Amino acid sequence: MDQSPALSAYRIMWLIVLFDLPVGTKAERRAATRFRLGLQDLGFEMSQFSVYLRFAAGKEKAEALCRQIEALMPKSGKVHVVQITDKQYEMIRTYRGRKREPGPKNPNQLVLF
Amino acid sequence: MVGRVIDIATDGRHVALNRGFLVVSDGGAEVGRVAVDGIAALVTNAHGLTFTNNVLVELSRRGIPVVLCGPNHRPEAIVWPVDGHHQQSGRMADQIAASTPLKKRLWAQIVRAKILAQGATLAAVGARHAGFQLLSRKVRSGDPDNVEAEAARRYWPLLFGPEFRRDRDDPGINGLLNYGYAVLRAGVARAVMAGGLHPGIGLMHANRGNPMVLVDDLMEPFRPAVDLEVWRLVREGAAGVDTAAKTALARAMVLDLPTAQGLSPVMTCAERLVASLARAHAGEGEDLALPLPRLPLEG
16 A cells, blocks of 8 residues: 555656757747746656656646646747656666666655655 | 645644745755645644745645644644635525525435445445445435434444444544544545535534534545545554555545446545535536445455
Protein backbone atom coordinates (compact mmCIF):
# COMPACT_ATOMS: atom_id res chain seq x y z
CA MET A 1 0.00 0.00 0.00
CA ASP A 2 3.05 2.28 -0.09
CA GLN A 3 2.78 3.28 -3.73
CA SER A 4 -0.59 4.64 -4.66
CA PRO A 5 -2.40 2.00 -6.67
CA ALA A 6 -5.35 4.32 -7.09
CA LEU A 7 -3.47 7.03 -8.92
CA SER A 8 -1.79 4.64 -11.33
CA ALA A 9 -5.13 2.98 -11.89
CA TYR A 10 -6.25 6.25 -13.39
CA ARG A 11 -3.49 5.95 -15.91
CA ILE A 12 -1.05 8.63 -15.03
CA MET A 13 0.41 10.33 -18.04
CA TRP A 14 3.60 12.31 -17.93
CA LEU A 15 4.11 15.40 -20.02
CA ILE A 16 7.61 16.37 -21.01
CA VAL A 17 7.93 19.84 -22.48
CA LEU A 18 11.09 20.41 -24.50
CA PHE A 19 11.69 23.86 -25.80
CA ASP A 20 14.15 25.92 -27.70
CA LEU A 21 13.35 29.59 -27.59
CA PRO A 22 15.35 32.41 -29.16
CA VAL A 23 17.00 34.69 -26.60
CA GLY A 24 18.85 37.07 -28.95
CA THR A 25 16.95 40.25 -28.19
CA LYS A 26 15.54 41.61 -24.97
CA ALA A 27 11.96 41.03 -26.15
CA GLU A 28 12.75 37.41 -26.99
CA ARG A 29 14.32 36.84 -23.58
CA ARG A 30 11.26 38.29 -21.93
CA ALA A 31 8.95 36.06 -23.98
CA ALA A 32 11.08 33.02 -23.11
CA THR A 33 10.98 33.83 -19.39
CA ARG A 34 7.25 34.32 -19.54
CA PHE A 35 6.87 30.88 -21.14
CA ARG A 36 9.07 29.25 -18.50
CA LEU A 37 7.25 30.88 -15.59
CA GLY A 38 3.95 30.01 -17.23
CA LEU A 39 4.99 26.37 -17.24
CA GLN A 40 5.77 26.63 -13.53
CA ASP A 41 2.36 28.17 -12.91
CA LEU A 42 0.86 25.11 -14.55
CA GLY A 43 2.77 22.92 -12.13
CA PHE A 44 5.64 21.84 -14.37
CA GLU A 45 8.95 21.26 -12.64
CA MET A 46 12.32 21.78 -14.23
CA SER A 47 14.02 18.51 -15.05
CA GLN A 48 16.84 20.12 -17.03
CA PHE A 49 17.23 23.57 -18.59
CA SER A 50 14.56 23.74 -21.29
CA VAL A 51 13.05 20.43 -20.16
CA TYR A 52 10.01 20.56 -17.89
CA LEU A 53 8.01 17.70 -16.50
CA ARG A 54 4.72 16.99 -14.78
CA PHE A 55 2.20 14.21 -14.37
CA ALA A 56 -1.42 14.36 -15.35
CA ALA A 57 -4.01 12.20 -13.64
CA GLY A 58 -5.57 11.14 -16.94
CA LYS A 59 -5.72 11.64 -20.69
CA GLU A 60 -8.22 14.48 -20.43
CA LYS A 61 -5.99 16.35 -18.00
CA ALA A 62 -3.03 15.86 -20.33
CA GLU A 63 -5.06 17.27 -23.22
CA ALA A 64 -6.09 20.27 -21.14
CA LEU A 65 -2.48 20.94 -20.18
CA CYS A 66 -1.42 20.76 -23.83
CA ARG A 67 -3.98 23.41 -24.72
CA GLN A 68 -2.76 25.61 -21.87
CA ILE A 69 0.82 25.25 -23.10
CA GLU A 70 -0.31 26.19 -26.58
CA ALA A 71 -1.83 29.37 -25.20
CA LEU A 72 1.48 30.22 -23.52
CA MET A 73 3.51 29.73 -26.68
CA PRO A 74 5.67 32.71 -27.64
CA LYS A 75 5.68 34.02 -31.22
CA SER A 76 8.87 32.24 -32.24
CA GLY A 77 10.75 29.21 -31.00
CA LYS A 78 10.13 25.51 -31.00
CA VAL A 79 8.31 23.47 -28.37
CA HIS A 80 7.70 19.73 -28.18
CA VAL A 81 5.20 18.27 -25.75
CA VAL A 82 5.92 14.58 -25.30
CA GLN A 83 3.34 12.43 -23.56
CA ILE A 84 4.42 9.16 -22.04
CA THR A 85 2.60 6.67 -19.88
CA ASP A 86 3.54 5.96 -16.31
CA LYS A 87 5.04 2.60 -17.31
CA GLN A 88 7.38 4.30 -19.73
CA TYR A 89 8.21 6.97 -17.20
CA GLU A 90 9.35 4.32 -14.74
CA MET A 91 11.99 3.20 -17.21
CA ILE A 92 13.76 6.55 -17.29
CA ARG A 93 17.40 6.16 -16.36
CA THR A 94 18.95 9.15 -14.71
CA TYR A 95 22.70 9.74 -14.44
CA ARG A 96 24.52 12.48 -12.68
CA GLY A 97 28.18 12.58 -13.65
CA ARG A 98 28.77 8.90 -14.24
CA LYS A 99 26.67 7.85 -11.28
CA ARG A 100 23.28 6.41 -11.87
CA GLU A 101 20.54 7.87 -9.71
CA PRO A 102 17.54 5.92 -8.47
CA GLY A 103 14.58 5.78 -10.84
CA PRO A 104 11.83 8.35 -10.77
CA LYS A 105 9.07 7.94 -8.23
CA ASN A 106 5.35 8.08 -8.82
CA PRO A 107 3.40 10.76 -7.07
CA ASN A 108 1.70 9.48 -3.95
CA GLN A 109 -1.94 9.94 -3.18
CA LEU A 110 -0.97 11.45 0.14
CA VAL A 111 1.79 13.98 0.40
CA LEU A 112 2.88 14.23 3.98
CA PHE A 113 4.96 17.10 5.31
CA MET B 1 -11.70 15.70 -9.74
CA VAL B 2 -9.48 12.96 -8.39
CA GLY B 3 -6.52 14.62 -6.80
CA ARG B 4 -3.97 14.30 -4.04
CA VAL B 5 -4.40 14.96 -0.36
CA ILE B 6 -1.73 17.13 1.22
CA ASP B 7 -1.33 16.57 4.92
CA ILE B 8 0.84 18.82 7.04
CA ALA B 9 1.54 16.95 10.23
CA THR B 10 4.92 18.18 11.43
CA ASP B 11 4.94 21.04 13.94
CA GLY B 12 6.26 24.41 12.88
CA ARG B 13 6.10 24.01 9.11
CA HIS B 14 5.53 27.02 6.88
CA VAL B 15 3.31 26.80 3.81
CA ALA B 16 3.64 29.30 1.00
CA LEU B 17 2.96 29.66 -2.67
CA ASN B 18 5.60 29.84 -5.39
CA ARG B 19 4.35 30.10 -8.97
CA GLY B 20 2.05 27.09 -9.45
CA PHE B 21 3.39 25.23 -6.44
CA LEU B 22 2.57 24.86 -2.81
CA VAL B 23 5.92 25.05 -1.05
CA VAL B 24 6.40 23.63 2.42
CA SER B 25 9.45 24.75 4.36
CA ASP B 26 10.92 24.19 7.77
CA GLY B 27 13.08 26.86 9.37
CA GLY B 28 13.53 28.55 6.00
CA ALA B 29 14.64 25.40 4.17
CA GLU B 30 12.31 23.95 1.56
CA VAL B 31 11.02 20.49 2.43
CA GLY B 32 8.96 19.89 -0.65
CA ARG B 33 6.65 21.31 -3.27
CA VAL B 34 3.46 20.12 -4.89
CA ALA B 35 1.70 21.46 -7.98
CA VAL B 36 -1.40 23.32 -6.76
CA ASP B 37 -3.34 22.06 -9.76
CA GLY B 38 -4.03 18.46 -8.77
CA ILE B 39 -4.53 18.97 -5.04
CA ALA B 40 -7.82 17.55 -3.77
CA ALA B 41 -7.54 18.85 -0.22
CA LEU B 42 -5.07 20.35 2.21
CA VAL B 43 -5.36 18.86 5.68
CA THR B 44 -3.47 20.48 8.53
CA ASN B 45 -2.79 18.47 11.59
CA ALA B 46 -0.01 20.05 13.63
CA HIS B 47 0.87 22.87 16.03
CA GLY B 48 2.61 26.07 15.08
CA LEU B 49 1.92 25.88 11.35
CA THR B 50 2.03 29.12 9.42
CA PHE B 51 0.36 29.88 6.11
CA THR B 52 0.67 32.81 3.83
CA ASN B 53 -2.57 34.47 2.88
CA ASN B 54 -1.71 33.70 -0.76
CA VAL B 55 -2.05 29.99 -0.05
CA LEU B 56 -5.53 30.33 1.40
CA VAL B 57 -6.64 32.66 -1.38
CA GLU B 58 -5.27 30.52 -4.20
CA LEU B 59 -6.67 27.26 -2.83
CA SER B 60 -10.07 28.90 -2.29
CA ARG B 61 -9.98 30.30 -5.79
CA ARG B 62 -9.57 26.79 -7.12
CA GLY B 63 -12.21 25.40 -4.79
CA ILE B 64 -9.74 23.27 -2.83
CA PRO B 65 -10.83 22.86 0.80
CA VAL B 66 -8.36 23.62 3.55
CA VAL B 67 -9.23 21.47 6.54
CA LEU B 68 -8.02 22.61 9.94
CA CYS B 69 -7.84 19.65 12.32
CA GLY B 70 -7.75 19.53 16.09
CA PRO B 71 -5.46 17.29 18.14
CA ASN B 72 -7.80 14.28 17.77
CA HIS B 73 -7.64 14.50 13.94
CA ARG B 74 -11.15 15.84 13.87
CA PRO B 75 -11.78 18.74 11.50
CA GLU B 76 -12.51 21.97 13.37
CA ALA B 77 -12.98 24.19 10.32
CA ILE B 78 -12.93 24.13 6.56
CA VAL B 79 -12.06 27.22 4.56
CA TRP B 80 -15.01 27.82 2.26
CA PRO B 81 -14.76 29.79 -1.01
CA VAL B 82 -17.32 32.49 -1.67
CA ASP B 83 -17.82 31.48 -5.27
CA GLY B 84 -17.94 27.77 -6.03
CA HIS B 85 -20.22 27.24 -9.00
CA HIS B 86 -21.68 29.40 -11.76
CA GLN B 87 -25.25 28.62 -10.71
CA GLN B 88 -24.46 28.86 -7.01
CA SER B 89 -27.11 31.35 -5.92
CA GLY B 90 -29.85 29.70 -7.99
CA ARG B 91 -29.01 26.31 -6.57
CA MET B 92 -28.93 27.68 -3.04
CA ALA B 93 -32.33 29.28 -3.56
CA ASP B 94 -33.70 25.90 -4.73
CA GLN B 95 -32.11 24.32 -1.71
CA ILE B 96 -33.77 26.73 0.71
CA ALA B 97 -37.11 26.31 -1.06
CA ALA B 98 -36.96 22.50 -1.00
CA SER B 99 -40.00 21.10 0.80
CA THR B 100 -39.69 19.03 3.94
CA PRO B 101 -41.38 15.95 2.40
CA LEU B 102 -38.86 16.04 -0.47
CA LYS B 103 -35.96 16.32 1.96
CA LYS B 104 -37.33 13.41 3.94
CA ARG B 105 -37.62 11.21 0.86
CA LEU B 106 -34.08 12.10 -0.18
CA TRP B 107 -32.80 11.40 3.32
CA ALA B 108 -34.44 7.96 3.27
CA GLN B 109 -32.52 7.13 0.08
CA ILE B 110 -29.25 8.14 1.73
CA VAL B 111 -29.92 6.07 4.84
CA ARG B 112 -30.83 3.05 2.75
CA ALA B 113 -27.60 3.35 0.78
CA LYS B 114 -25.61 3.73 3.99
CA ILE B 115 -27.14 0.65 5.60
CA LEU B 116 -26.56 -1.41 2.47
CA ALA B 117 -22.96 -0.19 2.40
CA GLN B 118 -22.54 -1.17 6.05
CA GLY B 119 -23.83 -4.63 5.22
CA ALA B 120 -21.40 -4.83 2.31
CA THR B 121 -18.48 -3.82 4.54
CA LEU B 122 -19.43 -6.51 7.05
CA ALA B 123 -19.70 -9.02 4.22
CA ALA B 124 -16.25 -7.99 2.97
CA VAL B 125 -14.66 -8.70 6.35
CA GLY B 126 -16.55 -11.97 6.73
CA ALA B 127 -18.79 -10.83 9.59
CA ARG B 128 -22.51 -11.47 9.95
CA HIS B 129 -24.41 -9.15 7.68
CA ALA B 130 -27.69 -10.85 6.86
CA GLY B 131 -29.99 -8.37 8.61
CA PHE B 132 -28.80 -5.24 6.84
CA GLN B 133 -30.64 -5.79 3.58
CA LEU B 134 -33.83 -6.14 5.61
CA LEU B 135 -33.06 -3.10 7.74
CA SER B 136 -32.53 -0.97 4.65
CA ARG B 137 -36.00 -1.92 3.48
CA LYS B 138 -37.48 -0.75 6.77
CA VAL B 139 -36.36 2.85 6.19
CA ARG B 140 -39.39 5.06 5.58
CA SER B 141 -39.46 8.63 4.36
CA GLY B 142 -37.40 10.77 6.75
CA ASP B 143 -36.40 7.64 8.69
CA PRO B 144 -38.84 8.34 11.57
CA ASP B 145 -38.04 5.00 13.24
CA ASN B 146 -34.34 5.89 13.23
CA VAL B 147 -33.36 2.67 11.52
CA GLU B 148 -30.01 4.34 10.92
CA ALA B 149 -29.20 4.23 14.63
CA GLU B 150 -30.43 0.67 14.92
CA ALA B 151 -28.13 -0.35 12.07
CA ALA B 152 -25.21 1.46 13.71
CA ARG B 153 -25.88 -0.31 17.02
CA ARG B 154 -25.53 -3.67 15.28
CA TYR B 155 -22.80 -2.61 12.90
CA TRP B 156 -19.97 -1.45 15.16
CA PRO B 157 -19.77 -4.55 17.40
CA LEU B 158 -19.93 -6.80 14.35
CA LEU B 159 -17.11 -4.91 12.67
CA PHE B 160 -14.70 -4.16 15.53
CA GLY B 161 -15.82 -6.56 18.28
CA PRO B 162 -18.32 -6.22 21.13
CA GLU B 163 -16.12 -4.03 23.34
CA PHE B 164 -15.65 -1.36 20.66
CA ARG B 165 -17.25 2.03 21.31
CA ARG B 166 -17.46 4.74 18.69
CA ASP B 167 -16.12 7.60 20.77
CA ARG B 168 -14.74 10.50 18.81
CA ASP B 169 -12.20 11.43 21.48
CA ASP B 170 -10.63 8.00 21.86
CA PRO B 171 -7.28 7.23 20.24
CA GLY B 172 -6.68 3.96 18.42
CA ILE B 173 -9.41 2.75 16.07
CA ASN B 174 -11.46 5.87 16.74
CA GLY B 175 -8.52 8.08 15.82
CA LEU B 176 -8.14 6.16 12.57
CA LEU B 177 -11.83 6.56 11.84
CA ASN B 178 -11.63 10.29 12.62
CA TYR B 179 -8.76 10.72 10.21
CA GLY B 180 -10.41 8.73 7.44
CA TYR B 181 -13.64 10.66 7.88
CA ALA B 182 -11.72 13.96 7.87
CA VAL B 183 -10.36 13.11 4.42
CA LEU B 184 -13.79 11.97 3.28
CA ARG B 185 -15.40 15.09 4.69
CA ALA B 186 -12.93 17.32 2.87
CA GLY B 187 -13.64 15.52 -0.38
CA VAL B 188 -17.40 15.64 -0.01
CA ALA B 189 -17.15 19.30 1.05
CA ARG B 190 -15.28 19.96 -2.14
CA ALA B 191 -17.96 18.21 -4.18
CA VAL B 192 -20.68 20.22 -2.41
CA MET B 193 -18.97 23.54 -3.04
CA ALA B 194 -18.12 22.63 -6.62
CA GLY B 195 -21.77 21.74 -7.13
CA GLY B 196 -22.90 25.17 -5.92
CA LEU B 197 -24.85 23.98 -2.89
CA HIS B 198 -24.77 25.55 0.53
CA PRO B 199 -23.18 23.23 3.11
CA GLY B 200 -25.19 24.75 5.93
CA ILE B 201 -28.60 23.65 4.63
CA GLY B 202 -28.88 19.96 5.36
CA LEU B 203 -31.42 17.26 4.72
CA MET B 204 -31.46 15.67 8.14
CA HIS B 205 -28.54 16.84 10.25
CA ALA B 206 -29.75 20.03 11.87
CA ASN B 207 -27.25 20.85 14.56
CA ARG B 208 -27.23 24.65 14.71
CA GLY B 209 -23.56 24.72 15.61
CA ASN B 210 -22.48 22.67 12.60
CA PRO B 211 -21.78 24.73 9.49
CA MET B 212 -21.39 21.64 7.31
CA VAL B 213 -24.65 19.78 7.85
CA LEU B 214 -25.15 18.97 4.18
CA VAL B 215 -21.62 17.56 3.91
CA ASP B 216 -22.34 15.34 6.90
CA ASP B 217 -25.59 14.19 5.31
CA LEU B 218 -23.99 13.35 2.00
CA MET B 219 -20.93 11.57 3.35
CA GLU B 220 -23.01 8.95 5.18
CA PRO B 221 -23.14 6.38 2.34
CA PHE B 222 -19.35 6.58 1.92
CA ARG B 223 -18.41 6.08 5.57
CA PRO B 224 -18.54 2.25 5.44
CA ALA B 225 -15.89 2.29 2.70
CA VAL B 226 -13.58 4.14 5.13
CA ASP B 227 -14.56 1.74 7.93
CA LEU B 228 -13.39 -1.13 5.74
CA GLU B 229 -10.01 0.54 5.19
CA VAL B 230 -9.68 1.09 8.94
CA TRP B 231 -10.59 -2.53 9.61
CA ARG B 232 -7.82 -3.62 7.21
CA LEU B 233 -5.33 -1.31 8.89
CA VAL B 234 -6.22 -2.62 12.34
CA ARG B 235 -5.84 -6.18 11.13
CA GLU B 236 -2.40 -5.26 9.78
CA GLY B 237 -1.49 -4.03 13.25
CA ALA B 238 -2.01 -0.26 13.05
CA ALA B 239 -2.45 1.08 16.57
CA GLY B 240 -2.94 4.76 15.87
CA VAL B 241 -2.72 7.46 13.28
CA ASP B 242 0.84 7.22 11.97
CA THR B 243 2.34 7.87 8.56
CA ALA B 244 1.51 4.45 7.14
CA ALA B 245 -2.07 4.66 8.36
CA LYS B 246 -2.47 8.16 6.96
CA THR B 247 -1.10 7.10 3.60
CA ALA B 248 -3.67 4.33 3.47
CA LEU B 249 -6.54 6.52 4.68
CA ALA B 250 -5.70 9.34 2.31
CA ARG B 251 -7.00 6.98 -0.33
CA ALA B 252 -10.49 7.42 1.10
CA MET B 253 -11.41 9.63 -1.82
CA VAL B 254 -10.17 7.27 -4.51
CA LEU B 255 -11.56 3.99 -3.25
CA ASP B 256 -13.54 2.49 -6.09
CA LEU B 257 -17.24 1.95 -5.53
CA PRO B 258 -19.68 0.25 -7.89
CA THR B 259 -22.16 2.69 -9.39
CA ALA B 260 -24.75 2.65 -12.13
CA GLN B 261 -21.97 3.81 -14.47
CA GLY B 262 -19.45 1.16 -13.40
CA LEU B 263 -16.65 1.48 -10.87
CA SER B 264 -15.95 5.06 -9.86
CA PRO B 265 -13.77 6.59 -7.16
CA VAL B 266 -15.54 8.02 -4.09
CA MET B 267 -14.71 11.58 -5.18
CA THR B 268 -16.52 11.09 -8.49
CA CYS B 269 -19.45 9.39 -6.72
CA ALA B 270 -19.72 12.36 -4.38
CA GLU B 271 -19.75 14.79 -7.32
CA ARG B 272 -22.53 12.81 -8.99
CA LEU B 273 -24.47 12.66 -5.74
CA VAL B 274 -24.28 16.44 -5.33
CA ALA B 275 -25.36 17.01 -8.93
CA SER B 276 -28.32 14.65 -8.52
CA LEU B 277 -29.30 16.40 -5.28
CA ALA B 278 -29.24 19.77 -7.04
CA ARG B 279 -31.48 18.32 -9.75
CA ALA B 280 -33.87 16.97 -7.13
CA HIS B 281 -34.07 20.39 -5.50
CA ALA B 282 -34.83 21.93 -8.87
CA GLY B 283 -37.69 19.47 -9.34
CA GLU B 284 -36.00 17.37 -12.03
CA GLY B 285 -36.39 13.87 -10.65
CA GLU B 286 -35.90 12.54 -7.17
CA ASP B 287 -33.45 9.71 -7.70
CA LEU B 288 -30.14 10.40 -6.03
CA ALA B 289 -27.03 9.03 -7.72
CA LEU B 290 -25.87 6.84 -4.86
CA PRO B 291 -23.16 4.17 -4.97
CA LEU B 292 -24.41 0.61 -5.21
CA PRO B 293 -23.50 -1.80 -2.42
CA ARG B 294 -20.31 -3.59 -3.32
CA LEU B 295 -20.31 -7.32 -3.77
CA PRO B 296 -18.63 -9.33 -1.02
CA LEU B 297 -15.81 -10.54 -3.25
CA GLU B 298 -14.76 -7.11 -4.41
CA GLY B 299 -12.09 -5.39 -2.33
